[in-house]
């Protein structure tokens with residue numbers, strides 16, 4: 730079984746890291762509150778005159794490297810590998826890739842270990858990647874081909890209106906059993 734995990738807002742906590750970076754850069758302008766996060770692209774939840782500032786933050790050196798790890802994510806990845814699941818990270822870098830690509834690898838090395846950097850797949854078209862399940866916070870994922878994986882949404886405030894299966898690192902075992910990725914007997918406890 731191949732499990733593809735998106736990186737940002739599935740493993741790396743962009744939703745915490747972005748407001749932190751915003752406050753450091755613009756202490757006088759409050760960041761968008763969690764309750765006001767309606768869009769997958771964070772820039773769309775800021776007024777048009779601030780969107781270039783959003784882009785400046787996420788493309789700046791250190792932003793991706795310093796994102797915190799999502800609570801429970803690293804432990805879950807270790808457990809999934811122990812259960813024999815082939816886990817890969819499937820992530821789309823920014824078009825402004827200069828810092829993002831390197832720092833995504835550095836982030837994986839720090840939080841999941843050097844060996845796991847061999848399991849990083851960088852692509853702008855996830856539909857071309859083979860797998861059984863893709864866990865991703867993006868509401869709709871399209872590409873050049875019909876995807877072979879099933880999309881399980883990682884629950885985030887901006888995707889709550891979207892239909893389909895979803896999970897968090899609090900309920901991932903049950904969610905992946907219901908999707909047939911894990912056998913019920915393999916759930917701990």
Ligand SMILES: [Mg+2]
Pocket residue numbers: 735736737738739865866867
């Ligand atoms: Mg994401």
